[in-house]
Amino acid sequence: ILPDALLFVLSVFFRKIFILQLVGLVLTYNFTDCDFEKIRKKYQEVIYQALNKYMNGVKSTEFNNYIYCEDPPDCLAKIDLITFYPTHGCTTLAKEIFAIRTNATLTLQCPGYSGTQINNTQAKKKRKKRQVTTNKCRKQVSHLMELWRRFSRISKQ
Amino acid sequence: MMILGTAFGMVFYLLQVVSGESGYAQNGDFDDAELDDYPFSCYSQLEVDGSQHLLTCTFDDTDVNSTNLEFEICGALLDVKCLTFNKMQEMYFIRTKKFLLIGDSEICVKLKGKKITCRKMNVVKIVKPEAPFDIRVIYREGANDFLVTFNTSHLQKKYVKELLHEVAYRQEKHENDWMHVNLSSTKLALLQRKLQPDAMYEIKVRSIPNHDYFEGFWSEWSPSFHFRTPEITGRMDPILLTISILSFFSVSLMVILACALWKKRIKPIVWPSLPDHKKTLEQLCKKPKKNLNVSFNPESFLDCQIHKVDGIQARDEAEGFLQDTSLPQPEESEKQRLVGGVQSPTWPSEHAVITPKTFRGDSPLGCLAGNVSMCEALVLPSSRPPDFRDGGKNGPHVYQGLLLVPGTTNGPGPTPFPFQSGILTLNPAAQGQPILTSLGSSQEEAYVTMSSFYQNQ
Numbered sequence: 001i002l003p004d005a006l007l008f009v010l011s012v013f014f015r016k017i018f019i020l021q022l023v024g025l026v027l028t029y030n031f032t033d034c035d036f037e038k039i040r041k042k043y044q045e046v047i048y049q050a051l052n053k054y055m056n057g058v059k060s061t062e063f064n065n066y067i068y069c070e071d072p073p074d075c076l077a078k079i080d081l082i083t084f085y086p087t088h089g090c091t092t093l094a095k096e097i098f099a100i101r102t103n104a105t106l107t108l109q110c111p112g113y114s115g116t117q118i119n120n121t122q123a124k125k126k127r128k129k130r131q132v133t134t135n136k137c138r139k140q141v142s143h144l145m146e147l148w149r150r151f152s153r154i155s156k157q
Numbered sequence: 158m159m160i161l162g163t164a165f166g167m168v169f170y171l172l173q174v175v176s177g178e179s180g181y182a183q184n185g186d187f188d189d190a191e192l193d194d195y196p197f198s199c200y201s202q203l204e205v206d207g208s209q210h211l212l213t214c215t216f217d218d219t220d221v222n223s224t225n226l227e228f229e230i231c232g233a234l235l236d237v238k239c240l241t242f243n244k245m246q247e248m249y250f251i252r253t254k255k256f257l258l259i260g261d262s263e264i265c266v267k268l269k270g271k272k273i274t275c276r277k278m279n280v281v282k283i284v285k286p287e288a289p290f291d292i293r294v295i296y297r298e299g300a301n302d303f304l305v306t307f308n309t310s311h312l313q314k315k316y317v318k319e320l321l322h323e324v325a326y327r328q329e330k331h332e333n334d335w336m337h338v339n340l341s342s343t344k345l346a347l348l349q350r351k352l353q354p355d356a357m358y359e360i361k362v363r364s365i366p367n368h369d370y371f372e373g374f375w376s377e378w379s380p381s382f383h384f385r386t387p388e389i390t391g392r393m394d395p396i397l398l399t400i401s402i403l404s405f406f407s408v409s410l411m412v413i414l415a416c417a418l419w420k421k422r423i424k425p426i427v428w429p430s431l432p433d434h435k436k437t438l439e440q441l442c443k444k445p446k447k448n449l450n451v452s453f454n455p456e457s458f459l460d461c462q463i464h465k466v467d468g469i470q471a472r473d474e475a476e477g478f479l480q481d482t483s484l485p486q487p488e489e490s491e492k493q494r495l496v497g498g499v500q501s502p503t504w505p506s507e508h509a510v511i512t513p514k515t516f517r518g519d520s521p522l523g524c525l526a527g528n529v530s531m532c533e534a535l536v537l538p539s540s541r542p543p544d545f546r547d548g549g550k551n552g553p554h555v556y557q558g559l560l561l562v563p564g565t566t567n568g569p570g571p572t573p574f575p576f577q578s579g580i581l582t583l584n585p586a587a588q589g590q591p592i593l594t595s596l597g598s599s600q601e602e603a604y605v606t607m608s609s610f611y612q613n614q
Contacts, residue, residue, distance in 0.1 A: 041369060049316065101258070104257060104260050
């Protein structure tokens with residue numbers, strides 16, 4: 001019994017350490033050198049459609065979207081954080097189409113961005129879970145949409 | 158032995174490796190020369206079937222034996238690493254939702270599982286839109302143009318919404334003379350004046366992505382539409398034409414009338430001439446009475462003898478005179494005696510006072526027929542006519558506006574004379590002139606008409 005309990009505690013403990021490490025990696029990345037114009041185009045043509053489809057007709061304005069980013073690098077950093085790092089109540093955003101496209105965009109347009117390595121096999125298994133979209137996840141996605149809109153406006157300047 | 162075996166093993170291993178790299182396959186086929194002999198091209202069509210995309214590849218060389226050849230795409234895919242194409246005759250295609258639409262993919266030709274040739278392609282850069290459809294042409298008579306409309310399925314798509322359309326039209330008898338028009342909307346107006354009247358035209362349209370992100374190729378042409386342009390004749394409104402013709406004829410008629418009536422009617426009104434008093438008076442007396450000779454020309458009265466009146470005699474003597482006139486012409490001395498007899502103090506002077514007076518019911522003027530043509534005259538004797546004006550010894554005396562015939566200016570003016578019937582005496586200087594007799598009914602008055610005046614030369 002003791003080894004099972006110990007294993008359980010250790011797995012949870014290590015999972016959190018892993019996440020913190022990832023967060024650390026992300027937070028340390030500087031999005032200043034990204035090609036904001038190309039990122040904006042990809043958002044307008046491809047990422048926005050996937051975000052809209054995920055919301056499935058639910059308007060992002062229905063949620064309290066008090067979220068703000070100062071400049072394009074700050075916007076991308078927050079987008080990256082919300083998209084790829086699960087929060088309590090919503091852990092599957094990283095496997096959505098919009099998240100994959102966001103990852104691909106940042107990988108292509110931000111030098112040195114390693115991106116998030118998503119295990120495709122796990123994505124297949126969790127596809128069924130993905131279909132059940134929680135309200136918590138919709139709220140997060142509405143935040144994402146607000147950040148992307150802000151980024152699109154300020155990156156034109 | 159071990160060392161020798163190892164050496165031979167290494168040699169054979171190297172040989173195998175080298176032969177493999179040189180293209181020597183297990184099946185004996187030599188594919189090295191064929192690596193670059195399978196050029197191919199691909200195009201993508203997004204959301205062609207709902208949310209599913211279509212990727213189609215074909216070999217550029219139609220003579221290629223594609224029996225054992227396959228196509229595979231790897232990279233930029235959702236949830237999977239690679240996808241294998243389906244084959245239909247000489248065409249290879251994939252129908253899937255798994256295109257990431259971001260980043261490049263690698264499309265390879267595989268021969269029995271082995272990649273022969275690969276090309277890096279971006280699915281969003283080889284987009285071939287669907288062909289437009291439902292092209293129509295409507296003639297707008299009011300605008301004198303043809304409205305061309307067509308439809309495209311990309312209006313309802315999420316991706317590749319902005320397209321550039323090319324409309325091509327030609328006259329059917331001119332086979333290769335196509336006219337091209339580029340537009341971004343689905344409506345086009347062709348001006349009628351740029352087309353031939355009463356001609357058959359053919360029109361078609363195609364599309365290409367018109368965006369910074371999505372690029373690609375022209376779509377297939379839409380099905381052609383045929384239309385005929387109307388004839389030009391009868392363009393003018395019939396009412397307008399009728400009004401124009403009537404106006405033209407009216408103006409022409411007015412010009413002709415103006416030219417014809419210029420001198421007679423129009424010029425006298427516009428530029429009237431000074432009236433001629435003689436002619437004006439003649440016009441006023443347009444309808445003269447019979448035997449009424451109205452003229453200021455003395456030659457008109459040649460047939461009317463005008464005698465100078467010198468005095469007034471009594472009727473009796475006048476009657477006697479008349480009897481005498483029927484007899485042979487009296488001698489000159491008798492004439493003088495008559496005249497002298499007439500010139501008694503009781504008689505008025507030899508000057509006859511003649512005044513015009515309107516007849517009461519009598520004809521005002523007339524000439525007696527006979528040997529002596531006489532004209533009636535009106536004489537009003539008075540002692541001192543109030544209108545008598547003494548014009549001087551030598552000058553003529555004027556009475557009531559009348560000019561007294563000058564004879565002898567000496568002596569007083571005319572004295573009143575109780576006149577029963579007035580007669581006129583002639584001027585003794587005028588020889589051979591008959592004596593006027595008074596025809597008036599009143600004894601006191603004698604009437605002399607205007608025509609009996611004799612104007613002294």
